[in-house]
Amino acid sequence: YSDALRLICALERKCNMEIKITLGDITKVPADAIVNAANPTLLGGGGVDGAIHAAAGPELLAECRTLGGCDTGDAKITKAYRLPAQYVIHTPGPVWRDGDDCEEELLADCYKSCLKLAAEHGCRHVTFPSISTGLFRFPLSKAAPIAVRTIKEFCKNKDIFDCIEFVCFDEKTKKAYETALED
Numbered sequence: 736y737s738d739a740l741r742l743i744c745a746l747e748r749k750c751n752m753e754i755k756i757t758l759g760d761i762t763k764v765p766a767d768a769i770v771n772a773a774n775p776t777l778l779g780g781g782g783v784d785g786a787i788h789a790a791a792g793p794e795l796l797a798e799c800r801t802l803g804g805c806d807t808g809d810a811k812i813t814k815a816y817r818l819p820a821q822y823v824i825h826t827p828g829p830v831w832r833d834g835d836d837c838e839e840e841l842l843a844d845c846y847k848s849c850l851k852l853a854a855e856h857g858c859r860h861v862t863f864p865s866i867s868t869g870l871f872r873f874p875l876s877k878a879a880p881i882a883v884r885t886i887k888e889f890c891k892n893k894d895i896f897d898c899i900e901f902v903c904f905d906e907k908t909k910k911a912y913e914t915a916l917e918d
């Protein structure tokens with residue numbers, strides 16, 4: 736009887752991961768890990784990168800300086816300092832050029848690299864900004880389905896995360912991710 740119960744609980748847990756879409760400032764949303772849409776230098780910038788560094792404080796940049804940069808599509812993890820999280824996972828997204836420069840694969844790689852690092856560090860709740868759809872000009876209508884599909888595929892039949900949350904900075908972005916999630 737207890738084995739059956741354990742099995743049912745395990746199956747329950749497997750289906751329990753939630754993908755959430757919220758509107759707001761990612762630096763204010765508590766999570767185990769906050770993902771930063773960075774650039775290959777990992778030395779900060781504008782957009783969400785600038786907001787994360789401003790909210791985390793100077794120790795974040797000091798730690799980033801020790802990492803030696805990061806390739807597009809890859810990810811590196813640091814502490815989160817003054818942010819409401821344990822970790823920041825930095826991933827340089829692809830710059831959108833014309834769509835023939837492996838941009839779509841590289842964007843999917845960003846999500847996979849971040850989820851892999853989050854899982855390795857025992858993070859159950861991970862927040863993502865809309866990677867590459869700001870300064871890097873990746874079309875939102877393409878980026879959102881890639882992000883949602885990659886996360887679903889990575890988490891299928893695994894009990895690794897409780898919640899993966901997209902924190903969108905504006906209504907247009909939030910709508911794009913909600914639409915991608917419904918498909």
Ligand code: APR
Pocket residue numbers: 759760761762772773774779780781782783784785786787828864865866867868869870871872873902903904905908
């Ligand atoms: N919280 C959540 N999302 C945010 C925030 C914030 N505080 N600030 C900006 N965003 C959103 C943008 O509105 C956009 O939807 O993050 C998304 C990604 O935009 P960018 O921050 O411009 O990132 P990206 O397009 O990946 O370009 C990365 O910009 O900031 C520099 O150093 C960074 O060179 C890198 C480039």
